[in-house]
Amino acid sequence: MLKTTLLFFVTALCEIIGCFLPWLWLKRGATAWLLIPAGVSLALFVWLLTLHPAASGRVYAAYGGVYVVTALLWLRIVDGVKLSLYDWSGALVALCGMLIIVAGWGRA
Known part of the structure; x- marks a missing residue:
């Protein structure tokens, strides 16, 4: 379960970075080389x-x-936005949903 969760977090970072870099180019005037x-x-x-x-x-x-x-962690760390109780609560619910789904992988 821990290995799967960590792999998901690395996967999510790759997706967010892959979307954030073009955003920097389009919205903030960064170099187009970020597309690579x-x-x-x-x-x-x-x-x-x-x-x-x-x-x-x-x-x-x-x-x-x-x-x-x-x-949400990206929002807090990279964008510097303070997370609300609603953000943290939603994150907890989402993470619990992931754990329930993964726990059932071998039983489906």
């Missing part, structure tokens, strides 16, 4: 999703919970 590491990051994101043993729909559903948590 963005493409690499998104390719790595896709590859990491294939490392899970469950059916793709289950992987995507479970990954969604970790993505929510990772995106």
Whole structure:
């Protein structure tokens, strides 16, 4: 369970970075060269999703919970936005959903 969760967090970081870099280019006037590491990051994101043993729909559903948590942590750490009790509560619910789905992988 821990290995799966950590893999999901790395996967989410790759997806967020792969989307954040083009955002910097389009919204903040950063160099278009950022599109190269963005493409690499998104390719790595896709590859990491294939490392899970469950059916793709289950992987995507479970990954969604970790993505929510990772995106909120990104919002706090990178964007400097203070998270509310609602943010933390939603993150906890999403993470619990992921854990429930992953716990059932071998039983489905």
